[in-house]
Amino acid sequence: MGIQITSGYTPFTTETVVQFLEYHKLLDRTAPVHVKEIGDGNLNYVFHVQHKKTGQSWIVKQALPYAKVVGESWPLTLDRSRIESEALKQAHALVPDFSPIVYLHDSEKAATVMEDLSTYTILRKGLIEGRIYPELARNVGTYLAHTLFFTSDYGLGSANKKELAKRFSNPDLCGITESLVFSDPFYNAESNAFTEELRADVESLWEDDDFLTEVASLKHSFLTKGEALIHGDLHTGSLFVTESSTKIIDPEFAFYGPAGFDIGAFIANIALSILSQEAHRSEEEKEGYLAYLFGVTTEVWNVFESTFRSLWADHLSEDNRYSRGYLDALLQSIFVDSIGFSGCKIIRRTIGLAHVEEIETITDPKVKLAVEKKALTLGKKLILDRKNITSIEQYIKAIKEVI
């Protein structure tokens, strides 16, 4: 008689997750294992399962049917588990070095078994500790170029792209981004969270009609611009790193969206790290680490751009009938979008629902407030001036002007 597991969806326990691996023949029935739930439990369970004798290990990530946010429960489709596993497989096919292996996905259990990366560090933690990852920017730039080019009309062909876009229709998770990144921070929404001392700055954003029009235009792009299969949540908590390796995880927000959204999310989170240096490092350490973080920003764009150009040259899905100037124009439009989305992300992480650890952990309230004010100034400037910020050097300059 085979392994029995309860049919239908039920959240795993440390016992039933082992039965699940046995059922799928990844484990022998009698194998001795270590099991630990290591997720934060807000959206998903994450189990680490290791065979005691062979040392072989797996991560089992299971979607929960709700999101716990500010103590409340927000129902959330289990289909995001399918989307995440398919997005991981898609990325692994394009950039195997930067994406964990998916061993299997079980849609009934909304669970994915994948490569154990527990020897890696979450990038955000590593940056807080002041660590240097020499390969990071090159890896992320390469990941972005390959995933964005090969899922675009240019890399995949328009008919194949339309088929892929249907499989990655992701209304629930897109809805979260629409609210938390593009709407709530820009009016007096309940979900916002900021200190009273910041209120005057926040209200001046809410009263600036031209600024809010630009935010709405960026939201429009997020709603309508299906350029590539994007990760959809590429902050520094979605990267696992070692000194020599980078893995991009957690693409449950994946959908066909604007190519600049992933780039903007990554450089925005680096910018937030830059702004928080003030509070976390001595003057001497700070200079060197800022130079590293600015270097990451510059390099990630430059590697993205040069790699995208060479993929275009070699792998365009049709005969290249495009003008000599078109690739420049396309990259410029992706760049401008990236700058604008970076601004939205910076503001969202400062006054919206979910803040970032590097700012939240600043213990001196005056220093924290100063950092948050700088973040709002920077975010607003990036959104309003994005069409005039035409190079990564000018983006760096815009950051340097506020710090």
Place this chain on the structure above:
Amino acid sequence: MGIQITSGYTPFTTETVVQFLEYHKLLDRTAPVHVKEIGDGNLNYVFHVQHKKTGQSWIVKQALPYAKVVGESWPLTLDRSRIESEALKQAHALVPDFSPIVYLHDSEKAATVMEDLSTYTILRKGLIEGRIYPELARNVGTYLAHTLFFTSDYGLGSANKKELAKRFSNPDLCGITESLVFSDPFYNAESNAFTEELRADVESLWEDDDFLTEVASLKHSFLTKGEALIHGDLHTGSLFVTESSTKIIDPEFAFYGPAGFDIGAFIANIALSILSQEAHRSEEEKEGYLAYLFGVTTEVWNVFESTFRSLWADHLSEDNRYSRGYLDALLQSIFVDSIGFSGCKIIRRTIGLAHVEEIETITDPKVKLAVEKKALTLGKKLILDRKNITSIEQYIKAIKEVI
């Protein structure tokens, strides 16, 4: 024993189309009928079936599994028949006055039974005859505002829109537009058709890199900008008219695309009619009819804009958190797209695969050539200058400058 019809897809004959209506209980088995195939047979069969005694009549439109173009056969999905019938139902739900009734769709036969509009005239024919349709512009503007608003994120909500977009994924027919509107006319493609006397003008377009970059940006919008469920082929051959009524037909190209594409297609075809007046009317008749056609152009935009504004005010799918300036910015962006797409359509109809009857029927080759040159000049100007053409009056002015 019930009516038997062959299972699986087979093209109808005048006999089997009657059996089909009997099978679906629209006709009694013994009813005496008139049947006539009235389509042009390039893409579809169109049968007119009328009950001899009651006078009741139906149109049965059946998709053929290929397109006959320039004598060649181009395989084409039968799924376009489902898309067309669903798009007609969708439009009928939103603007019943401007859309034929769909009685049924049979996906196996790729056939749709719909309201008989054979008392109507194809708008293009009516315009060639110099007829005035006093309600036309108001009807088309209203149709555009309702269909584009209520299928957008703003009218439908982003989650419902994403569901609808999946049902209208239409890669085959979009592929035709990508080639025939945005690619082939802009290089030396085999599908192009133009007189040798036009070659110098055409080649100067093909050699203008800045111009080709703008065309590629418009193609990018067509490929990626999913703003609304658009008709996708709204030329003057897709409208049935009487003096007092307008029906929009043939939405087999429907998909989620840029809102400006339908507006651009309509005003481009009116512009082609304007350019051809030279050849078809006496000087005296011409002035009056030009005034009518310019009036249609102005009114269709103005009615679209004012109706869209009032739908926005009353039917926004969420609390209106938008800035005061955003609706202006959105309409401006739809306008700029419309002007650019109008330019592409004008050029496509002049040097691409399918020309328009009002120009093709010009008998004097010199007059025809002059009209075609004006069309190329106008199309190029609209594409290059679209961001500076900020009102419908300026669009009219751009046309007046070439005629």
